Amino acid sequence: MPVRPAGVDHGWEDADVTTDSPDTVPRGGRRWLRVLALGVAVLVLSIAGTGWWFYERLDGNIRTDTRTADELRKYEAERPVSMVRDAQNILLIGSDNRGGKGNRKYGRDTGTQRSDTTILLHLQANGRSATAVSIPRDLMVDIPGCDRASGKRMAPRFAQFNWAFEYGGAACTIRTVEKLTGIRVDHHVIVDFTGFKKLVNAVGGVEVCLKESVDDADAHLRLSAGRQVLHGEQALGYVRARYSIGNGSDTERIARQQEFLGSLVKKVQSNGVLLNPRKLYPVLNAATSSLTTDPGLDSLKDLYDLVRGVRNIPREKIRFLTIPRQPYTYNKNRDELVQPDADRLFRQLRLDQPVSVTRSVTSTTEEDPKAVDRSPYQGTTAARDICD
Structure with missing residues (x-):
């Protein structure tokens, strides 16, 4: 084996030198390692850049409702205070804004928004459970004096609940809910027609079962009886049909x-959605592009922190119910609260106490019989599919 004498330079090239040391790498090997390292660095930067691009796009989808935040600050002194730390109350409002592309098929664009769907979502502290309480659109309530987008002032009045959103917007709706329940609304989210359809399509549709066929021209819905998967337009018609x-x-x-x-x-x-980036991104894109939120939820990080806090809630602990109500005494086409059941429910939510529900007539879930005996609230859970 040729060996270069110490201290003597014979002009030998490094490529001709061999050694038993495993730490010595030929020049060609070193060049290959440099190329490999460069390639890995470029790949890492490309992935990071792509990830940042996706993040920025999703983050930019979310619209911020600053007007509502400004309006609520004017009435801070009269708003209820939060009773339990880390518990959250989020008002979800389904807007039937007809001004967007493709939305005029649902009715004439009057320049105002109406809401047939309003849900108060209560998230228990420490992520123990989630309770979604539907507020009927025809519930007769006290609506406080509110400012309209035009700047005109509306006098307080006793009217059906969805009047607050149509004429006073989200701020008026939040104040009406807080006046009705005594519960502080921490955040609000508005979802429009288009966003709902996109979200349903992004998850591949939702399965339903129909006992009989449906033909509803107003809801643009025609369905056969039986088990089927509904996508965007059909799904929207299904939840809007009456x-x-x-x-x-x-x-x-x-x-x-x-x-x-x-x-x-x-x-x-x-797992088919949450653990599959190809499926998860369309869901996130559809969800974020359909949302208008308060400044406290208007970033992807804010929404992620919220979802992270509830994603491990067992499905049987995600409950849907409706405010206890009955036909209004003076108009059977309107609703009024059933007392003391309604006040009991509001108190349980304010104090972050467990809420049990009975199985409603149209629900397919099975509840603990003991819970049925002691609970005045009808609803369902997210534990099973509609068609189970």
């Missing part, structure tokens, strides 16, 4: 909305 399904009551529509949302939650929670 007179063509069941007995035509808003009660049945609310129950149908709750069941549909329960199945949608289960679909999103499934």
